[in-house]
Amino acid sequence: MVNQRKLLHGIVAGLGLMVAAGPLSAAEGLSDGKVKIGVLSDMSGVYKSLEGPGAVVAAKMAVADFGGKVLGKPIEIVSADHQNKPDIGASTAREWIDAKQVDMITALDNSSVALAVQGLASEKKVITMDAGAGTTALTEDQCAPYGIHYVYDTHALPVGTATAVVKNGGKKWFFITADYAFGHSLQENTAAVVKNLGGSVVGNVNAPLGTTDFSSYLLQAQSSGADVIGLANAGQDTVNAIKQANQFRIVQSGQKLAGMLVFITDIQSMGLDIAQGLQFTTAFVWNQDDEAEKWSRRYYEQQGAMPTMVQAGVYSAVTNYLKAIDAVGTDDADAVRKQLGEMELNDMFVKGGKILANGLMLHDMYLVEAKKPDESTEEWDLLRVISKIPAEQAYIPLSESKCPLLK
Structure with a gap:
């Protein structure tokens, strides 16, 4: 019954509906005194330039712009190269979650890697905010209660x-x-x-x-x-x-x-x-608008290149994840996922974005x-x-x- 109720919370979060399921039981505050975000990307192969190290720059910019802390506690970024291999991606994610208490994983610029990591992370109640992979399976037949597909898909x-x-x-x-x-x-x-x-x-x-x-x-x-x-x-x-x-x-x-x-x-x-x-x-x-250009030129100063859509998407995903934690007063995955589903997303990357029940971030x-x-x-x-x-x-x-x- 508990598992069914948790699953219902995930569905309701995306739809933004009210369900009489009783008050959220998540503990207030952060589970281990900090928020740790993992950037898992192709750091050395064919996708290196489109996401890769540039995604780490974007994530760190998001943390700095947020003030370096959430709920008065530090925010840490860790990163790794999945080498475009699902087994390496999944084993890295497992180590991050089990041994390093990573709270959210983003980037994931390979569909096979992304599917493996999303499935594993959701089993462990860890949110993934995929910015780089394309397959619609992430929000269709292999959707997961804590999986979010953020930037684009093959539809x-x-x-x-x-x-x-x-x-x-x-x-x-x-x-x-x-x-x-x-x-x-x-x-x-x-x-x-x-x-x-x-x-x-x-x-x-x-x-x-x-x-x-x-x-x-x-x-x-x-x-x-x-x-x-x-x-x-x-x-x-x-x-x-x-x-x-x-x-x-x-x-x-x-x-x-x-x-x-x-x-x-x-x-x-x-x-x-x-x-x-x-x-x-x-x-x-x-340079689609003034806000995007101002942020992109700041990014260029650090990376030496203008951002791709997925690098900009990593910044937006990390920022909105932190906003959700700040709003609910905890890093509990159920509470944060519910809040993400209720928020309208507006920043340099997206205007009027909405995260649906299947994990799709709907945007122009x-x-x-x-x-x-x-x-x-x-x-x-x-x-x-x-x-x-x-x-x-x-x-x-x-x-x-x-x-x-x-x-």
Whole structure:
């Protein structure tokens, strides 16, 4: 009965409903005299630049901006490299929780790692606020009572990008897909958007994570007769694929490239000569408004690069987690998760955000385009916002969610 009641609290928290379940029994104050937050990311591999050490910088900025303490007690950041391996991610999370009393884990920029860590952490009643992984499984069939998916997912990405490409004539698609949970989820969701708009998928090929030579995959795509080559990958994999497509003159030959997950660091790495005109969907642009630009320039002073959407998302997630602890007067996971579900999130990253019962953080997304070289006014002035995608259009409605917690 106790377990059922705790689960009910998790569900009610996201929906913001009142349930006559009696007063919260959590103890006041912090469980071990401090709040400890773990940043678990790819610190050395293909996703290093998009989250990695920059996520640690963002988390530490959030703690400093919060005043370094919550409820009068210190806040500590720990970090580790999951190496894009679910077993390493899970073992690190287990050690953090069991031996180091970590209260919340964030970053998690690999879907397989994120699923493993979210499941383990929820079993131990520890909140995860995923900023980097994409798979919708985190809030759908593998949702968890203490798991929050914060920045983007593989449903939101194609809503903007694939819709724009298909409406501009890109009807026939061929996918080059990262061969793990994230890539397959992104391809599946993008293909659904393409088909719903009257397009078709003429083929696909899976590429191992960390592929450096995309030539054989690009030649298959080039000979497929597709209008569009959809890149269902991310980070250095996307950069390598686009650079090599440029060498094969694929775009010059009439096919379009669609990067389904692109970060500003990717555009900077490629350069606008190659990236110009590339459209993609993102949750954050560093100069999208005055508040975002002011924070981003502070971040740049420490990191030497403008923040990606997931690095900005880590800052926002840590900040709102601390706000929730401050509001309820405890770090008890049930009380904090309930408070997070009742808060409206407003900061430099998100406006009017809401964490739902399945763990999805509902917020607007943006369709952007890489500028032409002569349109850029400074090193990181790389993107223009084409349109805002309302949250209700970007994400799977709660009424259609397959999350078991909702039943």
